[in-house]
Amino acid sequence: MKNMTDKLRNHLHEPKTDLVHATVPLDRRRFLKTAIQAGAILAAPQVVRGAVVGRDGGVAPSERIVLGGIGIGSRGRYVLSCFLHEPDVQFVAVCDVRPARRESVKKMVDGQYNNLDCGMIHDMRELLARTDVDAVLIATGPNWHATAATMAAKAGKDVYCEKPCTKNIAQSLLLRDVFRRTGRVFQAGTQRRSLPNFMFAVDLARFGKLGKLQTVHAHPGGLGTSMSGWLPAEPEPAKDVVDWNLYLGPTAWRPFNKRLLDGFNFEKGGGMTGGGCLEWGSHCVDLCQWANNADDTAPVEYEPKDGQLHARYANGVKLIMRNEGWLKMGSCPVRFEGDTDWVETGDNADMAASSDALLVGRGAKIAGYPADFHVRNFLDCVKTRGQTRANADVACQAHIACHAANIALFLGRKVHYEPKKNEFIGDEEANRLRSEAMREPWRI
Amino acid sequence: MVGAAISFFAITQASLAADSKPASSAEKQKKLIAVLQSDAPSADKAITCKNLAIYGDKDAVPSLAPLLADTNLASWARIALEAIPGPAADEALRGALSQVKGNLLIGAINSIGVRRDPKAVDALAEKLKDGDVEIVAAAAVALGNIGGAPAAKILNQALAGSRNEIRAVVAEGGVLCAERLLADGKFAEATQLYDAVRRADVPKQRQLEATRGAILARRSEGIPLLLEQLRAGDKAVFGIALRTARELPGRDVTEALGTELDRTTPERQVMLLLALADRGDAAVLPKVLQVAQHGSKPTRVATLGLLDRFGDLSSVPVLLNAAAEGDADLTRTAKATLTRMEGRAVDTALLARLPQASGKLRQVIIELAALRRIEGAVPALVPSAEDADAGVRRAALDTLSVLGSDQQAGDLVRLLSKTRNSEDRDGIEKALTAICGRSGSRCLQPVLPLARNSDNGLRKIALHALAAIGGPDALAAVKAAVEDRDESVQDEAVGTLATWPNNWPDDSGVAEPLLSLAKTGKKQSYRVQGSRGYLLYVQESKKLSNSEKLTAVNGLLPSLKQAQEKRLAIATLGAIPSAGAVEVLVGLAGDPALAEEACLAIVNLAIAKNLEGATRESWQKALQTVVEKSKNDATRKKAGDALKRIE
Structure with a gap:
């Protein structure tokens, strides 16, 4: 994977100088x-290349970006894998309200680092209170995105946040204002x-x-x-299986229903x-x-x-x-x-x-919308304090x-x-x- | 820029209060209130609250207010109460301050903060004395959101308190309140509050935020404070300074930052350059250009990559010279920046350098002509294609492939005849083929003689160009080349026919020579290529009807000797949605070497709809054949399922 990532990055950063023209397709007169x-590449990356910010060769511990993860499900695992392949990232802890997910991510991270060091945290506030963490990857359901991102910024963390990042217009403006105010780096997970x-x-x-x-x-x-709903109540699992209260977080209360455990099932768009x-x-x-x-x-x-x-x-x-x-x-x-x-x-x-x-x-x-380049852009900006491509204003x-x-x-x-x-x-x-x-x- | 959104809710309330509610909303509200007053399940009441957020007014407040004490419905009630304009909702939320505790109290305080209710300031001030630090934090933030001098005074006093945890949470309110003062143009008051926060013993992040605000509130007078932060050894302080450097407006600020470039370390210089680029103020450009020319290599690379952000033509020569230095990193970055730079004036500046340019510089300008699509460069391209420098020749040919037209086709044919260099020939061929693809028959005149050239290699190149031109005349020339005196040219002609583009009506003439090749080609490889080309033609043709396609395949089938070609025929038949195609496939399924492919094609056609001429009986027979002949479980299952549907 690393080799592939490097190869792809080389395509971005080191395009060949010779021009290659189009082959002649069957229907070339139409389009x-x-x-x-x-x-x-016409739109070459506009931030300082890694060599400038110290990612050539080995990376000193003091230059590493210490990362934590919040709400790491399937999408989060993919984006996390992009982070893990970056030599200047040290992932230290995963936070999720579901133990099974925490353990799964820990296994993935420990496997990558060949140690047992990845911490597991139940409540994101505990992760955000850690002074050794520089940045967080937020890949919860959309319900939590803006709240978690702004909490992280206020705690002094830079943030890579999956999309959609906000639930309504007001949250969008607040997200922008919080990141302006705190000076933290934000990258929306709009990797295109x-x-x-x-x-x-x-x-x-x-x-x-x-x-x-x-x-x-x-x-x-x-x-x-459509209006967001309130599904029929089902027996609420024990807190150490799913912390329903924390899972709901900022969304209006409703009883447990396992269909809502897929974060994409509710509250995507504010009032609807x-x-x-x-x-x-x-x-x-x-x-x-x-x-x-x-x-x-x-x-x-x-x-x-x-x-x-x-x-x-x-x-x-x-x-x-x-x-x-x-x-x-x-x-x-x-x-x-x-x-x-x-x-x-x-x-x-x-x-x-x-x-x-x-x-x-x-x-x-480069097909398949990989997030590697977007992640790298975020990491470079964490180091330069520059503006990411998908910053909070954007x-x-x-x-x-x-x-x-x-x-x-x-x-x-x-x-x-x-x-x-x-x-x-x-x-x-x-x-x-x-x-x-x-x-x-x-x-x- | 600061506080652009913080008047959002105030505007909301004002605009909502000014609007008159349509009668239909009143009717909706009446029904919604009835739900809240009934013994309807909580689920119904919850969604009712959301509807009242859109359609409710003061009449709904008495029914919503009691829900503020309901653990399950308080959050829903606040959705409505936060949105409903007017004092009734404010009063309900203020009333809750003495009625509810814990999280419910925090919720009420939060909603008061969102609504920015100035009448709540005193009550919130009392909450700053609460023993629960979370309630204190909510009250401080609410006070910050409400803003104004009274709130500022309260928060200022609280910042001087002795309890660390209280100061820590009050600081957020202090920063918010100062931000509101700044947005209201009360610079001195904002500065005072920001300074109070940044000097207090509060969490570092709050100090950083207050430092940013303190600089912004001072406006130009904030420059010394900004520079002080830029020179700080602490990375976090330097970081907030970079953020602020992007925000603080003014040419004097830009100039001060430019001067700071000389003082700082190379690593920080790059970061400062990024901030300057985000400002985009050309006042600092001379300084930046100096760095771009004389800095360390990493700094030069970074700086060259930023120059387009200043949008100034004075960057063009610096970029061009850097691109021509011969260092790959510098070349790549400078070219990318020159490509991004906007405006025809950049094109003009590049063209102006071309006549005198030679070697690497000439190569770069020509490459940029393609990337920027500078058509004015075209007259210089043909002479450049004969340049002594191989890099210039290559760049010229590549750029001709992009910008060239039939006007240059004759020149390229002439160049082909002159050169023996294989690399140059490849480049010329690529350019010629690309031009032929764009210009079509307008290129026939120069290309047809090439097809009769005595050089075998050139005749092959002509075939490729003719394929790109397309149309009956080009096709006739390629067809004639099948009988060329040289066998390698014959091979090339057959290959060209077999892949002839056939999406245009005038190219359907390729069918006849392909079929002829398939049946009577003098080599086995010709017959195979002819078959494949013909089947490809049939499959992709938009002119042929299904029955014509079927007739065409049936006409070819007896000539096919190898299983591979027969499989291709099966694939073609599988794309013909007609009963006739199925019938032929059933026959082919009898050949054990072809049975699987034929069976799969039958099943796929069975799944498709609207097959021409298909009857129940014919389908039963075909699918039964699949069940009997296929050894693939999945195929048999699909056939079985399809049979059940028919039966």
């Missing part, structure tokens, strides 16, 4: 779809921001290579919303469950925001229309969330259309564009766009949003859906 294997095909496509849009940007398309993976609009939008809409140079704002208008969600930015660019009509490029596709050219890409890392010349220098083809606005879209879907009508004031214009119902009280004693 060009290349599988270029190498080339200079660090993958060459998405970076390349975004840069084509950002730097005017598509002409004047007209429309950005995001795949939301469904557009359904988020559905794909938030789950996938936090990736795809995020990329559209970036492509539109709109990382510091969000669309001003959202309207459910013909099974899609149509949004519009103040600069006139349209954002369309649609499930159909994509070229077959895997999950999480995005498409950017300018007045002269267009580009589309997805998780299989293929790229399609209106012209083959647009794709020159697209860099390595994540805040991308999530606001998703939440606002969800509110339009929930209300079944058009809503107008004022990003500078963070309120819907003349729309009491929509405004009330911007926030939701957190269960006691939790707060951000």
